[in-house]
Amino acid sequence: MSTPTQIAEATRRGVDEMQLGHIKRLQQIADYPPGEWAGMGRAAHQGDDFSGYRFQLAFGAYALALGYRHRLPNAPVMFKSAFSGLVDKLLRADVWMYWKDVSQGGSMFNAHLGRLSEEWDPVARDNIMYSAYLQSTATMFNVLFDDDRYAQPGALSFRFNALFWGHGDKDFSYDQNSLTEVLYWQMVQNGYLGIACEPNCVFQPCNQPAILGFRMHDQLTGGDIADDVVAGYKKAHAEYGHVGENGHYNMLVLEDSKMLVQNAEKYAWVDGWVGAMMNAWNREFVREHYAAQVADVLVEEAGGTLSVVCQAVSIGTDPDTGEEISVDIDADDFGWVAAWVSEMGDEETLAGLLAHADRYMNPTWTDGALMYKRNDTKYDADGHYVRMGPMTGNSLLAYARLNVEDGLWGLYNEPWDRTHFSEPLVVGRSDDVDITTAYFDRDTKQLHLVVSSRGDGPAHIDISNVGEFELDADRGSTRTDRHDDLLRVHLPSGTTAVTLSVPEWTPAS
């Protein structure tokens, strides 16, 4: 583990208005009362597309992680409640209960399996398209916030009861460690090929977060199961390759027949999803293939903006006519590619994509929160791609904008060491305060903050790990006092740059 002594430029810059808007949107979602999913509605039934709540919540949490780790590392207060709120929502039955139906199988290419038994427990077998996201976000929360609430017995429990159906209460109790065990041993038992999403379908995209989650577990325990899984995964996939004959990432392997399904159609979502996440553990490989892959899926537009090839998704062949059946659903190609491009640090392409989104995809602000509202129309009158789903509008563009080059790679390979949590950290704030810069310079022993108070009333922030200090603010009416172990800084309305010097500070673990 390491704590970089050189402060990255992105960290010095902090977050801009749009990045702050994405953070606030994810906080908005986290704060929704149970059952409220405003602005998150999906076109497909049962979360059967990539806008399933589980994906929106998990990639929203990843976006927060990237923004916190790389842009505002000393302001956990800007992220913590939002992050835990998203993890908590992953536990809601409306997020995982699709599994009791999907577990029974029945897709046209798995007809030979017949009807499988109904399974309510959403992590007991298969369903890596849910379990990996829960496991990786719960462990990531522990890593980033030094808070082991999801490691407590029963902290990750799936409960459901209904008055008039369901044959009794459902209660499946796990925590982040027992969930990690379940996934790890499923991986072992499948020969490290991966764990299926829908029965028999081992998708390459959804096994990436599993590897990420194993790594988070290792960072907490000192273990090395991620290396074990990566070694096994590489070996198991050696006969297939991670990319197919056309150079694009393979989509899935059918578990029973070991038949590979390549990405023959060059769907952008497959490349974006796998590329963004595989970079964490397989960076050289991902970068080696990036340029050729992305060139196949980008659309250059007049005016310097960029769009993405968004194809209808083939779902099989009509057994009577032999014709291909495809559905023109939103596969979030645009969002997946933006996330991938951000991880690659391809700033020119990312700027082109985000410019397209801002020009044609209806960015919408509510109480300082930024989202791109759902739009089911594919092209506008001028032929610009304008379709927007909630996965892209809430989470993937947030991910792309908050990420930095090799951002997920950094979470995987260069975690904070324990001494990070001994630095001065902004851990509290009044409701009307935003923090847009927050980093600690160990060489000068100074915490640098830019804080905005939006209201007219009194505003404050609370900072931990502060002994003797000097405070320098660019506006005169700042004052301090102590609340328990925290230093409270009272702020005037407007934006204030604060430098807090702690000359006696030494790292502690």
Next chain:
Amino acid sequence: MDTRLVSVPGRPQFDLVDHHGQPVTIDSYAGQYLLVFFGFTNCAMVCPRALARLTGVLDRLGRDAELIRPLYITVDPERDTPAVMKEFLARTAPTFIGLTGTQGQVDAAKEAFHVFARRKDDPSAPDGYVMPHTAFTYVVDPDGTFAAHFGDAAPDDDIHACLHEFLTASATQ
């Protein structure tokens, strides 16, 4: 790799036949530590290497090793009859007891130990196939619960230290 940081869920169970032809379950070995490895006698590399190094670890434990029962469970019961296993182990790892059974019995044991194995065609192999399989070594304590497990790359010293620690703890109880 120290996979002890992720414990093995469930309880180890099997209902098999040993290489003397006697039916055995995990209760047959109650009160002993078990050192369990899954494989198949036609395995070209993984099994011979694992059996050799586990034998070496047991040798280093000296007389303490008498408190440990090493078991080699086949994932290829079609070929690995009791007689075949007896002959193979006498040649390669005589301290091990070989266990086999029907395909259903072996599948149940694999499930209980979370073991992967599948038949894969290989024209260069005996009978034209091999059985790629999980290469974990499991330690089961005298109460019949999973105590530890090690990956194929675990250093011999780690396995030795772990077994020594278990045996020392048992001796002081």
